[in-house]
Amino acid sequence: MRLIEPKSQAQLHERIAYLRTLEPNWDSYGSLTIEPDVAAIMGQIVDALVEAGHDDLVSMAEIFPVANGGMQIEFDGVTADVELEVEPDLRFGFLVCPAGRPHSEWQEFELPARTPIEDVIQVIREAEPNVEQEVAA
Numbered sequence: 001m002r003l004i005e006p007k008s009q010a011q012l013h014e015r016i017a018y019l020r021t022l023e024p025n026w027d028s029y030g031s032l033t034i035e036p037d038v039a040a041i042m043g044q045i046v047d048a049l050v051e052a053g054h055d056d057l058v059s060m061a062e063i064f065p066v067a068n069g070g071m072q073i074e075f076d077g078v079t080a081d082v083e084l085e086v087e088p089d090l091r092f093g094f095l096v097c098p099a100g101r102p103h104s105e106w107q108e109f110e111l112p113a114r115t116p117i118e119d120v121i122q123v124i125r126e127a128e129p130n131v132e133q134e135v136a137a
Contacts, residue, residue: 006059012046015063022065031067038086041117042071045084048117049124057124075124082127084120089113092120096127 020039025031042063049058062074069088075081076099083095090113097106111120 007061009046009050009058012058012061012063013043016042016071019063019065019071026065027067029067031065032069034065034071035069035088037090038069038071038088041086041090042073044117045073045120048121052121054121054125080127082124084124094123
């Protein structure tokens with residue numbers, strides 16, 4: 001069982017705002033700044049999770065910058081790991097795998113730009129990254 005530090009909607013929005021302040025080359029390998037539209041969509045994803053009653057997913061989410069100007073949100077659950085990347089061209093890239101399985105078993109797929117956020121949330125929920133983990137107090 002993995003110990004996690006639960007997060008709130010506000011904390012995830014703070015993380016998104018912080019990532020928007022990263023300068024070019026933030027990784028020292030030529031990375032780009034986070035695209036404003038990418039950050040806005042990531043915020044919409046967080047809000048949609050809360051509005052749909054998925055506070056469990058919000059509490060386990062981690063958000064990271066991507067060197068190409070995108071952002072990634074990860075849900076490392078007991079039954080599945082889900083990674084969603086919002087690309088600079090606003091496509092949605094997913095990686096889904098049963099928890100604890102090797103990277104060779106990850107399933108990769110995309111949803112096109114302008115996919116409704118509700119459809120993106122549905123994909124995350126269907127992957128069932130259950131949160132039955134020990135939560136740090």
